[in-house]
Amino acid sequence: MDNLESLVIARRLRVPIGDAPTGSHPGWGEVAARQLDAALLSVGFKCSAALLERLAKLPGETVVDLGMRVLAAVRHLVGDHVQHNAYFLDFPRNVPDTVEFWVGLLREALLDPVAATRVQPATLNLLALPGYGRYQHTYADLLAAHAELMPLAGDRVTVLDLGASLESEARELYLSLAGSQAPLAAEDLAALRTLAAFCGDEPERIPVRENRAVINEVRLAAGRPLLVDAVTDVLRLACGCSGGDVTLVTPTRFRSFRRGERRALLQALDAAASPAKLGDVPRHREQWKRLGERLHPHEYPRFPRAAHVFEVARGVRQARSFDSRVEEALSAGRAGDAVELLEKAPGALLRRLDHLLRTGTDPGIVLDAAEKAADSASGRVLLSLREHLQNRLAVAPGRVFVNRRGRAWTTADARSRLEEDVVARAVAILDEEITRRLPDPGELIVDPEVLDVALPLSGKAVAPGLGMLPRGSLSRVDGELLRFFVHWRQAERRTDYDLSALMLDASYGNAEHVSWTNYGNDFAEYSGDLTDAAEGASEFINIRLAQATRPIIIPQVNIYAGEAFDEAAEAFFGYMIREAEQEGMPFEPRTVRMKSDLRGAGRVALPLVFLRGDDGAWQVKWLHLYLKGHPGFNQVEGNRVTASLLVRSIVERDYLRVRYLADLLRGKGSAGEHTTYIGLQAPADLPEGARVYTPATLHELIPA
Structure with a gap:
């Protein structure tokens, strides 16, 4: 039951209470509720007014027990369930020059009679020098060396709302995941398995x-x-x-x-x-x-x-498979026969529409078939094709392919051009069918902050976490100091991950980097390299955005040695935003804007990219990509060309965003009296019975 409760809290940001009995000692429950709210605020969360009011009516002991479970769930969500030590005690201050640091380590090794016998100039391994790659101080030492965080209004505050009973909340989450139009991430499939064993209800549809x-x-x-x-x-x-x-x-x-x-x-x-x-x-x-x-x-x-x-x-x-018969017809130049075959499989026809339009067949015949197929194909297929077509006329730097585990690669675009009027008719067919399927929104309220969030047409490569958005989503970066972090703990063998940052100019060239081979530049500092994570290890890169001389900053996590991301006992990445006057520890949970597990198939992770616009404002765009890399010794210097091309392909692609569906919903008109809200987080003053779509439930907005 505790697992279900944590699942609901993390995925829905609701605390399931239901009809728990009220306390017999008025005031004690209220005191415990206020204490819980204060504890939550220290990690960037708080209780909604409704939740606080309901908690105050519970027995104090119940609030304390529930509060411990709620705190554990949100601390894990934000990454505060582990101790984030840093190699350099004063980070981001007093980070040494890279060469100076290595010379110092070598000097210490030569002055140590025992260590000196292991230092052989002909086979010198800098990573094996005594003292390198392991914490030289305790977490308590780190605490003592840093001033307390100065709370500011810009710190993240995520509201936890009042939930119904655990059974009701679990059922709602179960039906939402089971009925998703988009494939789920591995973590969501595991959650669905847990919920299915608990909930006896039968989903209406399982697409x-x-x-x-x-x-x-x-x-x-x-x-x-x-x-x-x-x-x-x-x-x-x-x-x-x-x-x-x-x-x-x-x-x-x-x-x-x-x-x-x-x-x-x-x-x-x-x-x-x-x-x-x-x-x-x-x-x-x-x-x-x-x-x-x-x-x-x-x-x-x-x-x-x-x-x-x-x-x-x-x-x-x-x-013989259906696809083989289609391929045979196409390879023999019988595109008309291929269209006739595909008319029996509407989804397959729409997925091949671009190819069919390039076979030399009359585009009118192909589009007539597509118009009939659109009526029967899934909403996800319609939206995916719509996104594809809106990018079809632009000149792309290359075609990017991403498999279901986030592995990405690029090729040159050798496709022949499609005529503008052909693309325009295909887009019109799709827009009309998608609009027809959308529900009556009633009074539509859309938070402007959510308009640039990409529609979740596939969730496979997106591990759930705090502040996670689909690939291609854009959001503002408000703050002066950007700090991203990685934490990992090895399961069985020594594991060395390296946090790095690739920095590019506006043309994706003139590369510069910060990593274990270059501890800093004029606007960034690296926290130090850790090469063993038996007890867990954390690395950070701090960036002063106003002083950044490169408008493109790509965080990377490279596997230098040891276990893959999905083999490690734990591995996660995230980023924080602070103001210049804020001090605090290297990791401060209330400044975390995003945190998610690393578990892709590659040896190099590219979670997101930070971009500075022409107006000087910074944005973050979600990538969720993994490069194959090498079996070992991956470094940012060795993959900068591949990473640059992949990131450019994602950045310059026009993703289908919430803005698109919001415009269709507004144009649909309404005869209903209900309210539909789309935003990053639901406000407290929505009318009762309002339909609410947030990033956690955005997949429910995709029409069937």
């Missing part, structure tokens, strides 16, 4: 098949009918039940299934395995073979079509 697999796990365990309409649904379910990957990206080692489970899986597979669906099997041929070894389909002759699936996997039975 994403990975979500369906997670819910089917619970249904299988309870002996309920499975939600299956494609053979791959059964494979995903079997992977999930075995603790594997329901996205089917990584192979799963299947467990042994009980007889009742085998019967249920084969029965569902038999129902879904029509001849037309068997073409999906070869895509995951090896995993089907392994699953067949566990399900023993030969023991169930009453499910003959299920047996056909495994025959296709073994090559005994032939089955």
Whole structure:
């Protein structure tokens, strides 16, 4: 239950209380509530008026117990659950010159008789010098060396609102995640699994098949009918039940299934395995073979079509996929036949629209087919195509591709040009269909701060956290000092992550960097390199924005040695904003604007980029990218060209943002008396029953 409570607090910023009994000693609960509010404020949170009023009516002991759990949840959310020490005690002051620092370490090693025997000039390893890469002082020493933070009005204050009962809040979160139109991040899938086991309600719609697999796990365990309409649904379910990957990206080692489970899986597979669906099997041929070894389909002759699936996997039975027939028609120059085939799969037709328009077929025929397909395709497909088309006429520095784990790469754009009138008609078709599907907004209230937030068309590479926004989102940076940080703790072997900053001019050239090989420049300081994180390690880079001589600043986290991001016991990145007069510790939770886990597939993380506009104002744009990098010894100097090209591709891309849907909603008109609010955080004075969309629930705004 505590896990569910923490989940609701972190994802919804609500404290589930429900109908808890009131206290028998008036005043004690109110005192405890005020104490909790003060403790929350120290980490950048506070209770809403409604929450404070409700807490004051509870028994004091209940408020204290609840407060401890709430504090633990929000401290973890902001990254304050660990002690953030820094290598240099006075950081950001008194950071030494890089060469001076290394010379000092070498001098100390040579003066130490024991250490000197290990210093061999022919094979000198600077990273192995005594005292390097490990804290030389305690966290208590760091506390004593820094003045207390001066609170200012610009510090972050995140409001925690009053929630209903835990059961009600968990159910609402469950239905929101299960009904998401966009694929979920791995953390959200894990949360959905937890919620599905707790909530007995059945979602009205489960558009994403990975979500369906997670819910089917619970249904299988309870002996309920499975939600299956494609053979791959059964494979995903079997992977999930075995603790594997329901996205089917990584192979799963299947467990042994009980007889009742085998019967249920084969029965569902038999129902879904029509001849037309068997073409999906070869895509995951090896995993089907392994699953067949566990399900023993030969023991169930009453499910003959299920047996056909495994025959296709073994090559005994032939089955052509739908995509292969489309590709054959296109490669033979029969684009018209390809269009006729794709008309049976509206989503697939729209995903291939750009390609079809470049085959030489009459664009009118292709667009007529697209207009019919738009009526049946998912809202996410419509919005993704709309974003693609609004970038199609611009000259791009290159095409950027990002897989579901955030790994990114670029290629030259060799596509032929589309005519403006063709793109204009396609965009008009999409706008009309998207508008038709949007709900009646009633009175629409939109916070201007949310207009430049990108629509969450995929959440896979976005780990949930504090202040997280989808890739391509823009938000202001208000403050004089920017400080980003990384914290990691190794699981089994020595792990060395390096926080770095790549700094570029307006043309993405003239590179400069701050890292363990260059401790600072005229406007930035590095906190020092840590090479072992058995007890956890933190690194920081401090930037004085007004003095920055480069308008593009790209934070990076490089894996120099050891465990990958998703192998470490813990790894997260974030940034803080302060004013010049504020002192405080290197890490101050109330100044944190964003914090999220690192868990991508690459060896170099590019979480976001800071950009200075022509007016001198700074903005942050979310990237959520990972570079493949090298197995070891990654440095900012070695990936600056790749990082620059990727970042430029993201920065110059025109993402579909909340502004687009807000404009369509305003143009839709209203006959209702309800209120729709879209913003970064809901205000306290909204009418009862208002529909509220914040970054945590923005996926609910995507039409079905």
